[in-house]
Amino acid sequence: MLMVLALALVACTPLATPGAPSLTETAPAPRLPGxxxxxxxxxxxERVYFETGGIGTPVLMIHGIGAGNSSHLYRNNTLALSKQHRVYAFDFPGFARSGARAGMYTNDLYVAVIRDFIKTVxxxxxxxxxxxxxRITRCASPRRNPVS
Incomplete structure (x- = not known):
């Protein structure tokens, strides 16, 4: 199966407040290579699970929002990327290790998660x-949603 990945540079203003993101709990060991x-x-x-590894320019891996998706989609890519980049991969709310909650998940929520992840992590x-x-990452781009 051939999967086409879109690679786009998204410039976001770093968070003005220094310090690490507020982590809510200890996470299981990373499962992605690298x-x-x-x-x-x-x-x-929302409670969001993420993994990180590597050193260099940052790359954020974003999975699809169809049934069964998760950051595990990138298991064949993270090791190679982590040799030259700082790689981040998260599970959207409602997927895999991020878990689910009662209620609706919307595109606005997913856009907010992407923007908050870039700003805080x-x-x-x-x-x-x-x-x-x-489409979601395009909506989250600084041109459409500038970070202030």
Whole structure:
């Protein structure tokens, strides 16, 4: 199966407040190759699981929002990318290790999670690798939603 990934540079203003993101609990060991740490963070009012690894320019891996999706989609890419980049991969709310809650999940929520993740965790301009969520990442781009 051939999967086409979209790679886009998204420049975001780093968070003005210094310090690490507010982690909500200890996370299980990373499962993606090349990732060295994992954590849960609260973004847009949701508990979000993420993994990170590597050193270099940051790359954010964003999975699709169809049934069965998760950051595990990138298991064949993270090791190679982590050799030259700081790689971040999260599970959207309602997917995999981020867990689910009662209620509706909306595109606005997913856009807010992407923006909050970049502002609070990555904290610098980041390249985005997205599968199927290109429309969401476009909506989250600084031109359409400038970070202030």
């Amino acid at each position: 990732m060295i740490s994992s954590a849960f963070v609260e973004l847009a009012g 990555v904290r610098e301009p980041v390249m985005i690798v997205a599968a199927v969520t290109a």
